[in-house]
Amino acid sequence: METLKEQKFAALDTKREFYQLIINGERKDSLNGGVYTVINPATGEKAAEVSKASIEDAEEAVRAARNAFDHGNWRHFPVNKRSRTLNKIAGIMRSRFNELVELEILNTGKSLAAAQGQVMQAIEDFEFYAGAIVGHRGAVNSMPGSFQNVTEKEPVGVCAQIIPWNYPLMMAAWKIAPAIAAGCSVIVKPASPTPLTALVLGEICMEAGVPAGVVNVVPGAGSDVGNFLVEHRDVDKVAFTGSTAIGKDIMAKASQTLKRVTLELGGKSPNIIFEDADIDAAVDGSLFGIFYNSGQSCEARSRLYVHEHVYDEFIAKFIEKTKRLKLGNPFSKDTHVGAIINRDQLNVIDGYVKSAVADGATVLTGGKEAKIDGYENGFWYEPTVIINVNHEMEAVKEEIFGPVAVVMEFKDEKEAIHLANDSQYGLGSALWTKDHARATRVSKQIEAGIVMINCPFSAFPGTPFGGYKQSGFGRELCIETLDLYTETKSMISYYGSRPLNPFAL
Structure with a gap:
């Protein structure tokens, strides 16, 4: 099977009749041959057909993400190189802006103005995190005596990201951009009704130079693929946007392996x-x-x-x-x-x-x-x-x-x-x-x-987005989001001239 890079992206047209899974840098059919039809809500007609990921496909995506994180070089890229790659993703998206808008409308039935604004924000998300990650680093902390504390920010690992149907591309960008900026690998599960632009975004990430396995996209049923990812021992974090009821279920399942969890849930504002x-x-x-x-x-x-x-x-x-x-x-x-x-x-x-x-x-x-x-x-x-x-x-x-x-x-x-x-x-x-x-x-x-x-707008790149009470926890779209995709390692060193002897023996 040709990888996306070997195809040189000649076939990466945005609007097409059939979309495949993105696993380990390849377009792939589902292992069991599953396919489903995506409907254009404005007309009730078929928009496209999509490979339907099975649990076996999700397992393959987890292995690809785990291998990319444990043995690949993305997490070890210099921050400025990851930053340039995110800017390249944004640049490709800008060059294909009208195509992405058209596809988002065909898949969601939303208005032109809404789609244009959301695609633009998705682009700006990558640009924002390309800059934010450069300044997101550890620190040297002063301590009493001849001690020094150094902290480092390390990527949390493999992240399952479950995307809602109301903002398919924008929500995918909200999650993918900070995760890969931090050096994580991701498995994105778009909502079943609206997977098209998330799949194309996965392809664009590959085109921009994100290594194989770092971004995988597996549309499938939340009841099997979604739950499988949430419960998988090789997944280190789950980020979910959706209903409060499902968020509670995800939190309970993720607790069995003590995964990090970010939940952006319902509202009645x-x-x-x-x-x-x-x-x-x-x-x-x-x-x-x-x-x-x-x-x-x-x-x-x-x-x-x-x-x-x-x-x-x-x-x-x-x-x-x-x-x-x-x-x-x-x-x-x-x-x-x-x-x-x-x-x-x-x-x-x-x-x-x-x-x-x-x-x-x-x-x-x-x-x-x-x-x-x-x-x-x-x-x-x-x-x-x-x-x-x-x-x-x-x-x-x-x-x-x-x-x-x-x-x-x-x-x-x-x-x-x-x-x-x-x-x-x-x-x-x-x-x-x-x-x-x-x-x-x-x-x-x-x-x-x-x-x-005195303002109707709720979200701009750089402004924290998230809720109190049963609207979830964690903040997206801001610098603090990078903390959700990193671990802080603390290192304490002694630089005194005499060896330490705490027991005075």
Whole structure:
């Protein structure tokens, strides 16, 4: 079998009908011949066929990653050489930007603007860690007497990285970039519905000069391949983004071999609009906060709390603009809201809306599956706003993962903070106010890893991303992420002129 390098990447076209596994620097069919079909959510039609990894394939990927880490030279590359390789990965991605955007849209049904922003951030992730790793090193620490302490940062080892379906390429970059920057080897398991851009990213890593076995990509079922990787004794760390329920299961399984674990889990993020806010800015930011990526974001600001004095004004403007959001052709620059990932998720979203109505809530707009000319077989849901809700409703407590906002009034700052924190989750949060002191005071009391102040954006390379409570632990997208992929070794040496004799014998 030809390796990717032997093919000279002549065949590495981004969009194709069939995608293979990436193991040990090779494109490979599954050992049992397994293949599955990936669907374009916007149309309901086939996007491509993909080799389906089996447990035997996952074992081969683990062996390749283990061998690359234990006996290869990537971890021993000078930091500046690893840095140049990450920059080369970013450069190749930039040269193929439009191809990656097209493929991400075909695989997810997301809008053009969303895909462009996410592919660009994936590129910038590699550029960020190319720089960050250069300064991530040990230290020389002063000690009393004739002693010196030197610390070194060493890669943690083989890492299993389990990627969600809502941001397939961006989340793959969030995990691959810091891991290989630190010198680790990785086995990436993309979500079954959305493996295409992760597979292409694996190929790009090889093209850029990452040695065989350092980056392996094995799309397959989480129930077998995912669990196998989590439990494998030769896997040293697991990084997972996904639901809280699965995160708890991964943590329990990983505990049997004391793996390092990073979990970025669910969210039900609050969005607080105070009476002194710029209402127009709050409306526009709140629209983006919940309807961006079709609401399929872990930090989607889906719980809106609006001060009673501006509630009517806010709701009127928010509903008017929600109704103007455009659904349809994902490749059109005029489209705001893309498709839902599949029929099952569409039914989950609709189920939460129906349960809220049954509990007495009122749907002001949306609340049903969208029917779009030319996309009748796709999976679409109308942007939805629900009022007359309370914290006992499932639609308010649970992560819907769709374009659904629930809106409540509050009387004062104390009540707003209480409502915002009344959740098992603590990932994102947002607040809108012109009062700097209030913004600082409230931010310090919000139980969430991210607070967006007069801003709808939650993630930039270099800014920590992660949650409190049942939204997980560990921070991604920042310099501190490198600590999650390294061990700190402490070495104490004595440089005195007389031999030590602690027992005085």
